[in-house]
Amino acid sequence: MRVSLIATALIVLFSLSTNAQVSNLRPYDKSGINVFEAPKDSNAVFDKLKVNFGAGFTQSFQGLKHENTSGGLYKITPGFNTANANLFMDVQLADGIRLNLTSYLSSRHHNETWVKGGYIQFDKLPFKGQLWEDIMSVTTIKIGHMEINYGDQHFRRSDGGQTLYNPFIENYIMDGFTTEIGGEILVRKNNLFGMVGVSNGMIKGNIDSLIATKQDANVHKSPAIYLKGGFDKQLNKDLRFRVAASYYSNNSSGGQTLYGGDRTGSNYFMVIEKAGGTTAANAFSGRFNPGFSKKVNALQLNAFVKLQGLELFATYENAKGRSKTETSVRGAEQMAIDGVYRFGETENFFIGAKYNVVTAAMANVAAVGTTPAIVYTGDVKVDRIAFAAGWFMTKNILLKGEYVTQKYKDFPTADYRSAGKFKGYVIQAVVGF
Numbered sequence: 001m002r003v004s005l006i007a008t009a010l011i012v013l014f015s016l017s018t019n020a021q022v023s024n025l026r027p028y029d030k031s032g033i034n035v036f037e038a039p040k041d042s043n044a045v046f047d048k049l050k051v052n053f054g055a056g057f058t059q060s061f062q063g064l065k066h067e068n069t070s071g072g073l074y075k076i077t078p079g080f081n082t083a084n085a086n087l088f089m090d091v092q093l094a095d096g097i098r099l100n101l102t103s104y105l106s107s108r109h110h111n112e113t114w115v116k117g118g119y120i121q122f123d124k125l126p127f128k129g130q131l132w133e134d135i136m137s138v139t140t141i142k143i144g145h146m147e148i149n150y151g152d153q154h155f156r157r158s159d160g161g162q163t164l165y166n167p168f169i170e171n172y173i174m175d176g177f178t179t180e181i182g183g184e185i186l187v188r189k190n191n192l193f194g195m196v197g198v199s200n201g202m203i204k205g206n207i208d209s210l211i212a213t214k215q216d217a218n219v220h221k222s223p224a225i226y227l228k229g230g231f232d233k234q235l236n237k238d239l240r241f242r243v244a245a246s247y248y249s250n251n252s253s254g255g256q257t258l259y260g261g262d263r264t265g266s267n268y269f270m271v272i273e274k275a276g277g278t279t280a281a282n283a284f285s286g287r288f289n290p291g292f293s294k295k296v297n298a299l300q301l302n303a304f305v306k307l308q309g310l311e312l313f314a315t316y317e318n319a320k321g322r323s324k325t326e327t328s329v330r331g332a333e334q335m336a337i338d339g340v341y342r343f344g345e346t347e348n349f350f351i352g353a354k355y356n357v358v359t360a361a362m363a364n365v366a367a368v369g370t371t372p373a374i375v376y377t378g379d380v381k382v383d384r385i386a387f388a389a390g391w392f393m394t395k396n397i398l399l400k401g402e403y404v405t406q407k408y409k410d411f412p413t414a415d416y417r418s419a420g421k422f423k424g425y426v427i428q429a430v431v432g433f
Contacts, residue, residue: 021050022090024098024123024140028054028432030348030395033165034306036155036232036242037186037193040123042137046095054088056162057431060169064404066271066422069413074273074282081269082108082279084161086116096124096136100146107160108265109283116160116263117179119144143183145205149195150226150258151176151246151300153315153336160264164432167340167350168388169402170267173288173358174334176300176317178203178261180224191233197226201250203257210254216294216324224250230302242304249297256296256321260289271422272408286406286422288382290332290360292321309342323363332360340388348392357383362411381409398430 023044026035063078085105093099101118104110122141125132147154157171171177182199200206201224210219230244250256265283273282298319305312317334338354359381383406390400408420 022052022092022098023096024121025052025090028056028088028162028164030164030392030398030432032432034240034304034311036152036244037149037188037195038121038140040140040188042096042123044096046092049094050092052090052092054090054433055431056084056086056088056160056164058084058158058161058163059429060267060269061427062269062424064268064271064422064424064426066420068272068408068416068420069418070416072275072416074270074275074277076270081267082106082111084108084163084264086159086161093120094126097122097126100144104160104264107263108269108279109263110280114263117145117147119146138187138189140186140188141183142186145181146179148178148180148182148197148199148224148226148248149184149186149228149246150178150248150298151228151315151317152242152244152302152304152313153300156313158267159262162432163267163428164398164430167352167390167400168338168354168386169400169404169426169428170286170386171262172315172334172336173286173356173382173384173406174259174290174317174319174332174360175262175284175287176258176298178257179263180261181205182224192231193229195228197228199224199226201253202255203261203263206254208254210252210324213324215327218252220252221254222250222252224248224253224256238308240304240306242302244302246300246302247298251295251297253294253296256293258296258298259292259319260284267426267428268404268422271406272417272420274416286384288358288360290319290321290330291323291363292319292330292332294322294324294326295329296321309347311340311342313338313340326363330361330363332358334358346392350388350390352388354386354388355384356386357381378410378412380411383407383409396431396433398432399428400430401425401427 026032026038060081087103089101091099098121102116154177158166180199184197186195226248228246232242234240266285268286271285300317303314314337319332320329322329336356340352342350386404388402403425405423408417411418
């Protein structure tokens, strides 16, 4: 009974909000591609409270094969993956003030419905005076439990059922994405932009004291501070150029998840996973999390060029950090570049290629067959090559496919990923509105 009442209420709200116009919102359909920070329209007119619902749905068919040196991998065959779905609710509360709530209706990591996060965005403030108008004409303020604006790659990634922005199937190997509680101030003027953010440095609220370990006696929780700046300009009708630099720092966290904050899961199901695992418990197949759970300092540089239908996007990332059971920091480095060519009357077709590589020092690992154990201190490497193609049947419906090869190199023989590799194809049917 309760479920049916909730469903009825949602249907009524949706029917009332179909034509609602919410300002300063990145569209959830094809027109949201290559939109980074949400647009700012200071001239939007507010007449009443408006509610808008959107959604993202993705169904995948996977034909991947994997292997390693030692065996014991999960047995996979071609088949359909769990369907993913997101629900977006955006509310125009007042002039220049917008509320967002995003829920995961179904995902690999959690099949049940749950909330990703929500935030309030101010493009105007309810204060009188020319000074406030001048400040907010170039300023956007976001406060809440939200996807933090670290790097540009998070604007192009797949997020649960919302995979329409991503021309490829999966995100980066080292996936810099998380949701945290905090606030951001973004200033944009003359094609330049700068942002400063402060958050609690954890994926959820936490009032617990930290527990000291033998390696780390620090029980103080530090906030995370992150910065971003760059340049973004449509130089002429054919050429757009954007560069951005981001920095994230958290020196003492109770559970840092900058590279493990995705609560939906990878779009490559069960590749290079041990036999006996489950898709929910092993939700991040194909990714590499360096495990910087206590301390992390990360830098990401991005460049984007669009020349008519040709797009190039490049990323360099360097991070250092450690867990609470380590005494010294380790490093991880990531590079990626992709090229996408969009063609057709409305750029409704595309082809693309991507190369992504991560080199990182793992946490202490004992080598096999040594007495006493010898600690493995070398760097490991994971690289991926992917080729993709897609067709937008409408601005809301996308069919895309990818062929991928990924290899794991220099892992210690004790690690099940030693000499691991997977390859094959994934096809996705996507709806976004």
